[in-house]
Amino acid sequence: MMARPKLVVLDEPVAGVNPTMIRRIEQVIHQLNAEGVTLVIVEHNVDFIMSLCRRVIVLEAGEKIADGPPSLIRSDPRVLAAYLGQRRAAELGQSPILPLPRGGEGRVRGPGAPSSNAN
Numbered sequence: 001m002m003a004r005p006k007l008v009v010l011d012e013p014v015a016g017v018n019p020t021m022i023r024r025i026e027q028v029i030h031q032l033n034a035e036g037v038t039l040v041i042v043e044h045n046v047d048f049i050m051s052l053c054r055r056v057i058v059l060e061a062g063e064k065i066a067d068g069p070p071s072l073i074r075s076d077p078r079v080l081a082a083y084l085g086q087r088r089a090a091e092l093g094q095s096p097i098l099p100l101p102r103g104g105e106g107r108v109r110g111p112g113a114p115s116s117n118a119n
């Protein structure tokens with residue numbers, strides 16, 4: 001971070017990390033973003049993703065299937081099908097089943113390599 005980058009890409013920053021350290025990583029990401037750094041985060045931890053981003057891009061098999069604010073991504077039928085499977089998503093209908101962030105807007109990324117942008 002000494003070079004003061006404008007863009008930082010993080011790949012699975014909280015994979016295998018304990019909850020206390022996840023909260024610390026989240027704080028650092030918020031701080032970097034507040035300082036003007038754009039972050040692109042690839043992550044499977046839905047709670048973590050939902051707590052950070054204002055915009056979420058979800059990929060399935062390398063193709064973008066959704067792009068928008070977490071409030072829309074959470075209930076997008078394509079995201080639910082990718083995350084839960086077609087049959088389970090159909091059973092649930094379009095009810096928002098993905099976890100809500102701990103406060104305010106967030107981002108989500110489930111199986112299928114979704115990516116997120118914290119800016």
